[in-house]
Amino acid sequence: MKVAVFGTGYVGLTLAACLAEVGHAVCCVDVDARRVASLSEGHCPIFEPGLPVLLKNGRASARLAFTTDAARAIDAATVIFIAVGTPSLPDGSADLSQVFAVTDSIARHARGDKIVVNKSTSPVGTVDAIKARLARHDASTATRVDVVSNPEFLKEGSAVLDCMRPDRILIGGASPATQALLRELFAPFSRNHDKFICMDARSAELAKYAANCMLATRISFMNEMANLAEHTGADIEAVRRAIGSDPRIGYDFIYAGCGFGGSCFPKDLSALQRIAEQYDYQPRLLQAVDAINQRQKHRLFEKILDHYDGDLAGKTFAVWGLAFKPNTDDMREASSQVLLRSLWQAGANVQAFDPQAHAEARRLFGERDDLRLMDRKEDTLSGAHALVIVTEWQDFRVLDNGLVRQRLLDATVFDGRNLYEPAQMAEAGLVYYSIGRPDAGARQAPR
Ligand SMILES: NC(=O)c1ccc[n+]([C@@H]2O[C@H](COP(=O)([O-])OP(=O)(O)OC[C@H]3O[C@@H](n4cnc5c(N)ncnc54)[C@H](O)[C@@H]3O)[C@@H](O)[C@H]2O)c1
Known part of the structure; x- marks a missing residue:
């Protein structure tokens, strides 16, 4: 299948390399011309285990290309992934300007049937907003663009493995025809059992934030316990072993430490708080998780x-x-x-x-x-x-x-x-x- 991937960061580049590895023809688009030139010359711009080999394979098979020319990539593709950044704005909400820049590009250049898949972690309602933006531009009756949400759950450090063998492939808001096409696209990653979980777009969008905020909550909870342990003379490592042995709790994400960082947990925690506030809901647990982490x-x-x-x-x-x-x-x-x-x-x-x-x-x-x-x-x-x-x-x-x-x-x-x-x-x-x-x-x- 012919695929375009917008954004060659941790998510876009990994996805593109994995799709090319299993036989799809992938064209990656980035606005960063230096990055595109460097990728075209065979350099891997990030440290991610297993990725350089896949990039090399993609180059050798000519199934993986890099360009700054959005029009060319959109024209050739059946499926267009949006995997650009959604960083925090000063107020903590998600900045969707990169997502909308790609949307506008698709609106300008798409001809015929296209499926737009938003992989960037984006607030609830973003698929609707992309659709509305596309509809504003859509003058051509010969163009039909379906838009779905496909949140990404890969982890930096094991991104290639997570992409090739995902726990789940979450699709939000797809029509039966789009679902069938995406099943075909992702089939090589879903071989030992059906990884597909399909739902409406808003639920898929919220599920991504819910997953990251749940994990962040576990860490902040343990840091709160660690601080209490310091005050009371207990040992958080003993506490961790004791509660981790409960299968309802488990051992993952219950390590105390000097706080969590990264490109996802802190920004997604802030963005979900702003989403809640937009709906006049006070997200008290999220506020506490955030405050504990900042202090930690x-x-x-x-x-x-x-x-x-x-x-x-x-x-x-x-x-x-x-x-x-x-x-x-x-x-x-x-x-x-x-x-x-x-x-x-x-x-x-x-x-x-x-x-x-x-x-x-x-x-x-x-x-x-x-x-x-x-x-x-x-x-x-x-x-x-x-x-x-x-x-x-x-x-x-x-x-x-x-x-x-x-x-x-x-x-x-x-x-x-x-x-x-x-x-x-x-x-x-x-x-x-x-x-x-x-x-x-x-x-x-x-x-
Ligand atoms: N990094 C992770 O572990 C991870 C995991 C799951 C989900 N996500 C989400 O996936 C999205 C991408 O994350 P990332 O870490 O890969 O981002 P990143 O910052 O590493 O990469 C984003 C890339 O998009 C490019 N870009 C910006 N505007 C563009 C445009 N208009 N057209 C083409 N390219 C453009 C940038 O130049 C950059 O190379 C974010 O929403 C993030 O929250 C990230």
Whole structure:
């Protein structure tokens, strides 16, 4: 089938590469000419396991093309995916300008029958808004455009796998004919059982926000429990094991830490609050989830500040992990951003290591004297007073305690992801702070 995909970010590029891999002819459109040129030359612009191979295959088979020419891609396609960004506006609502720019392009260039599939996470009513916008332009009686919602549930870091073997393929607002065509398109991803869940467009649109906000709620709930554990002298890791063993709760998304970030949870949480408010509904749970997370992103800095009695001027911190989670180079809304900016504001220096996010960090922060990005995690320790863990990359899970104690000036570790055992850290002569657990080897902060 001939497909156009608008947007070559994490979602669009992954989808396009996977569709090409299974035999469809895919033309990707992006407004970023440099990105298109680089993709056309065979470079993968993001870190996503498995994606470079698929891009290479797509190039070799000539089933995957990249262009800035929207008209050409729309003309050739039967199915047109919208996979552009829906970032937050200053008031927290979703900015639909990219989605509507693609819509207007489709309205200008579409001839004949087309199916428009909105994959971008968009507020309830967006499919209706796209239809209304298309109808305004539609002068040609020979053009029939059907519009459906198809929210994306892939996770950065395992996007290719999630796209090839999705838990579900959610389709909202499709006519029986459109449904049949999309079943054919996605059949290679739905082989071992029927993954299709079909419903009206508004329910599909709300379901995407509901999924992300449910997961965000679990994390904020655990962070609330972690803070309570710190006050009451309990250990959040013991609490996690105890409640995770209940099959009604399970172990996923119940880790306490230094807050969630990324391109989706924070922005979708804000957008759903604004959607609720538009309908005069006070989303009290969502507000609390958001507020807890924003506060939690400051916990590591508060612990550091407490330990150093409020004086961080001239101190140097080794920071491990800049990406918002492991296996990605994405730093959007990452907790590391909050930490680094707070450290800098307090006059401290940072020596950081992340397995993938250095280019992104340079893009975000530019060249500055108080940030050194090191090639090896061990290098960050020399000359640093303390180590701070922000992202739970696999590579950080086993700590060389001896080396850390020997290199750090203050032999102190602040762990925002609870990777290590407090007793072992104390035994190794390290002062160890984590989230929601008794501090080890540390002087007790006054409660
Ligand atoms: N990243 C994720 O893990 C994830 C998961 C599920 C859903 N989503 C949703 O999918 C959507 C896309 O997310 P992403 O992370 O891939 O975004 P992204 O920011 O990585 O990429 C968006 C791309 O769209 C391009 N673009 C902007 N306007 C365009 C236009 N008019 N025509 C063509 N291209 C245009 C941009 O240049 C950019 O390359 C968002 O709504 C997001 O919420 C993302």
